[in-house]
Amino acid sequence: MARTRLTPERESELYAAVLDLLREVGYDALTMDAVAARTHSSKATLYRQWGSKPELVVRALRHNKPVSFAEIDTGSLRGDFHALVSRTDDCQMKKDSELLRGLSHAVHGNPDLLQALRELLIEPEMTGLGTVLRRAVDRGEVPADHPALKYVPHMVVGAIAARELVEDRFVDQEFLFDYVDSVVLPALGVCSPRVPASPRTRVPDSPSP
């Protein structure tokens, strides 16, 4: 697909319009006609550039997350995780959560959307996360055979999904900073300010809760 005919500014404009429409009407009711009308472009252009509605929608979402995991390299795993959380402010996280909630609904009846979501959003994030973790292994922060390494995606997805299901709230930076320090780093055996140096430390004199 030739994407070169659109300037980056025009592409951003189009993606922003797609996300606005998604929030307004949801995935199922979003049509290429509506995108064309909103952005004063032709449907032919849209189809030539993006091929299909699922791909356009997922590219718009992906464009919304311009900093990838792999571009972050602070020199420590904790630093990398905190940089990841910092890249998106609370307002944007809420907007993203609302979009993803709407999409997770639509995904059930739309295999093309699920595939595009996987290829364009989930897999690159997993690859980026893998890069961040591999650097931690190379630095000696985490043993290469640490059994929790392969479950970091589950811990991260769980934080987001469970906050909605269990707490009925969207994630925000404060929650994610604390979750990284309280769960993800300790599970990987990485020193965290939240947990005493020896995680098996007992506190026998403290009162029971």
Add this chain to the structure above:
Amino acid sequence: MARTRLTPERESELYAAVLDLLREVGYDALTMDAVAARTHSSKATLYRQWGSKPELVVRALRHNKPVSFAEIDTGSLRGDFHALVSRTDDCQMKKDSELLRGLSHAVHGNPDLLQALRELLIEPEMTGLGTVLRRAVDRGEVPADHPALKYVPHMVVGAIAARELVEDRFVDQEFLFDYVDSVVLPALGVCSPRVPASPRTRVPDSPSP
């Protein structure tokens, strides 16, 4: 609500029929008429016993999970978690996952269903999980102020949600046993056979992956 007019056997039969219908037609298409016809009962009886479709559906799901967290008490946190996983075989986990996937779709348009799901399924499980964790604190396995304690629900929900989203597979016992040993126990600082005694152990002589 007087529930005493039905024998436990009859109640089980009714719940089984509701779950069969849920799998066959999904939540939205499931009607009280269909349940009445399938179970040779009157709609009046169904409404008298359960009040509403969301409550009937969630009670049927809950009935499907007869062993609650709180009834499990093996004497160690690892034993309790493994007993929890063992109570449901892989075939049943797949069936449950399919049901919950269908319900999580329906939940978006049905606040009554979401509320029933919360009250009858999510909150009792969270309370039971809290009991299991409190016993671990009382035994001295986990410090009462351990920062990961409040995130155990997120870790558990994450395992289930991410397996579907990231791996496109349903959870099974093998996965959950390994996840408990690799993530949940180490995050809580509890000794696990998967992780060396000191989680910060380096393996300098092992090859990089």
